[in-house]
Amino acid sequence: MNRQKHLIVIGGATATGKTAMAIRVAQHFQTEILSADSRQFYREMSIGTAKPNADELAEVPHHFINSLSVQSDFTVGDYESQACFVGKIV
Numbered sequence: 344m345n346r347q348k349h350l351i352v353i354g355g356a357t358a359t360g361k362t363a364m365a366i367r368v369a370q371h372f373q374t375e376i377l378s379a380d381s382r383q384f385y386r387e388m389s390i391g392t393a394k395p396n397a398d399e400l401a402e403v404p405h406h407f408i409n410s411l412s413v414q415s416d417f418t419v420g421d422y423e424s425q426a427c428f429v430g431k432i433v
Contacts, residue, residue: 357393366395366402375404377426384411 351372353365365376378384382392386409394408406429411417 357391362393362395362399366399369403375406375429377429378405378407379422380407383408384417385409385413386411387413 351368353361353368355361369376380392382388383394384407395405400408406426407422
């Protein structure tokens with residue numbers, strides 16, 4: 344079965360409701376969330392990032408939230424590889 348996949352992008356300024364909207368969309372389509380916020384990747388960066396809280400993270404699977412240390416090397420190429428891998432299993 345060849346199931347076509349779609350990418351839904353929710354963008355906007357901090358504190359505009361993107362997380363809540365992304366959760367509703369993910370629940371509707373029974374899918375997961377891939378964060379592309381470069382600051383939310385890092386465990387040590389909590390101030391000014393508006394990361395999803397524990398309740399929000401529990402509502403649908405999230406990827407790339409608190410997944411790296413600021414000490415880690417991580418490039419856009421690394422993100423692409425990992426996001427494409429996650430996309431194959433979602």
